[in-house]
Amino acid sequence: xxxxxxxxxxxxxxxxxxxxxxxxxxxxxxxxxxxxxxxxxxxxxxxxxxxxxxxxxxxxxxxxxxxxxxxxxxxxxxxxxxxxxxxxxxxxxxxxxxxxxxxxxxxxxxxxxxxxxxxxxxxxxxxxxxxxxxxxxxxxxxxxxxxxxxxxxxxxxxxxxxxxxxxxxxxxxxxxxxxxxxxxxxxxxxxxxxxxxxxxxxxxxxxxxxxxxxxxxxxxxxxxxxxxxxxxxxxxxxxxxxxxxxxxxxxxxxxxxxxxxxxxxxxxxxxxxxxxxxxxxxxxxxxxxxxxxxxxxxxxxxxxxxxxxxxxxxxxxxxxxxxxxxxxxxxxxxxxxxxxxxxxxxxxx
Ligand code: PLP
Ligand code: COI
Numbered sequence: 001x002x003x004x005x006x007x008x009x010x011x012x013x014x015x016x017x018x019x020x021x022x023x024x025x026x027x028x029x030x031x032x033x034x035x036x037x038x039x040x041x042x043x044x045x046x047x048x049x050x051x052x053x054x055x056x057x058x059x060x061x062x063x064x065x066x067x068x069x070x071x072x073x074x075x076x077x078x079x080x081x082x083x084x085x086x087x088x089x090x091x092x093x094x095x096x097x098x099x100x101x102x103x104x105x106x107x108x109x110x111x112x113x114x115x116x117x118x119x120x121x122x123x124x125x126x127x128x129x130x131x132x133x134x135x136x137x138x139x140x141x142x143x144x145x146x147x148x149x150x151x152x153x154x155x156x157x158x159x160x161x162x163x164x165x166x167x168x169x170x171x172x173x174x175x176x177x178x179x180x181x182x183x184x185x186x187x188x189x190x191x192x193x194x195x196x197x198x199x200x201x202x203x204x205x206x207x208x209x210x211x212x213x214x215x216x217x218x219x220x221x222x223x224x225x226x227x228x229x230x231x232x233x234x235x236x237x238x239x240x241x242x243x244x245x246x247x248x249x250x251x252x253x254x255x256x257x258x259x260x261x262x263x264x265x266x267x268x269x270x271x272x273x274x275x276x277x278x279x280x281x282x283x284x285x286x287x288x289x290x291x292x293x294x295x296x297x298x299x300x301x302x303x304x305x306x307x308x309x310x311x312x313x314x315x316x317x318x319x320x321x322x323x324x325x326x327x328x329x330x331x332x333x334x335x336x337x338x339x340x341x342x343x344x345x346x347x348x349x
Contacts, residue, residue, distance in 0.1 A: 100128065
């Protein structure tokens with residue numbers, strides 16, 4: 001298979017249509033088999049649930065070319081499960097795990113020419129999504145649904161790759177208590193567009209959101225969870241019912257506990273605390289990273305707050321050593337350079 005003629009190392013995080021996408025329909029209480037199609041456009045009722053009442057949720061994962069030339073994905077079973085959790089909360093039909101994984105295998109294999117080669121720094125971003133396509137006019141769940149999965153080759157999510165970022169402590173809220181912050185609902189991202197615009201307009205890479213109830217605890221950004229490193233080399237990550245349970249963050253916690261905790265001289269022993277993080281604690285942390293599929297782990301150097309600037313000890317010049325090590329091990333596992341824990345890697349072809 002011949003790869004597409006793309007300058008892989010110069011890719012940014014942008015949409016580029018590829019050859020095939022998977023589409024399945026849900027009607028009369030059942031999913032059809034689904035199939036690959038070439039058409040990148042969706043056609044639906046003007047009164048579709050997604051268009052009127054934002055009844056949609058999505059996922060994000062990546063395919064990688066390993067050092068041995070295989071194409072693999074990372075923990076897709078967890079994305080399938082999270083999409084089911086999102087569907088439940090939005091009264092949409094669950095996509096069975098079997099269909100999710102079959103769609104994944106088919107769509108990645110069919111677009112193998114678009115999977116960035118090993119060593120280019122680029123990856124294939126995979127976007128599964130589910131939406132109400134049947135008509136509604138009273139506020140109600142749609143009578144019909146579509147599940148789709150497309151892929152697009154991408155480079156780093158943040159401009160500048162792994163240069164430390166400057167964040168703004170947002171004056172807006174992302175998710176309400178007992179709301180939808182813990183699922184990957186499209187509406188959460190619509191909510192974050194205006195605060196994101198405000199932050200970017202002022203030169204910030206992203207917002208740091210606080211919990212809406214008390215505005216004292218650190219939640220997450222618009223598209224990634226936080227991970228902090230204390231001065232005595234512990235990892236702290238916010239625990240909250242209103243943040244998305246990031247698969248990358250959960251994987252990095254495992255890496256910190258099981259891969260870095262190996263009495264190898266230059267590797268620190270890492271302990272991890274998952275607990276509420278008061279924003280007044282920020283000034284005491286050594287390092288701060290944003291973790292997510294798109295962000296991988298991206299370093300944060302500074303956060304501007306109404307009470308002044310908080311600078312992490314790792315600074316604005318380069319990624320701190322713990323975040324760098326975590327990134328190296330995680331991407332090493334994804335690229336087949338480091339042995340993965342059982343069940344983390346799904347080989348596609
Ligand atoms: N938090 C939000 C709001 C996100 O959109 C994402 C991206 O998926 C994450 C966290 C990171 O989650 P994951 O590591 O599963 O990609
Ligand atoms: C991802 O990391 O997959 C996401 O969905 C985040 C999004 C903001 C691009």
